[in-house]
Amino acid sequence: MQGKNTVSMMKNRLGSFRSNANLSNFSIRSLLLVGARIVLFPLGIVGVTSLIPVGQTLEGTIFHHACTSAIYREAQLRETFLVAFIDSTLVAIVVTALAIFTSTLAGHVMVISIFLG
Secondary structure, eight states: OHHHHHHHHHHHHHHHHHHHHHHHHHHHHHHHHHHHHHHHHHHHHHHHHHTSOTTOGGGSOSTTSOOOOHHHHHHHHSSHHHHHHHHHHHHHHHHHHHHHHHHHHHHHHHHHSOOOO
């Protein structure tokens, strides 16, 4: 009789653990979604306001204007756009290469070092 009670107690504990795990997964997902919205909101504002004609972004209304890509066409016609794009791309490649190199060195040092603790 003792064994059956122990098994039923273990099942009850496991069931409560599963419900708590589901609740915590839901909480984590909710927090991640809220955080993603907070982080991506400024990017959405920049994207929407880049499609509004120049001088009409400060009027307070966003969706009452016709969306145009005039700003993007003007940026492509400038001489410095391609140079700035290439410069930004080269900087991004160099920074990424340096980050990979230093991370690899740090990983190598951690692998060969002796942990005395």
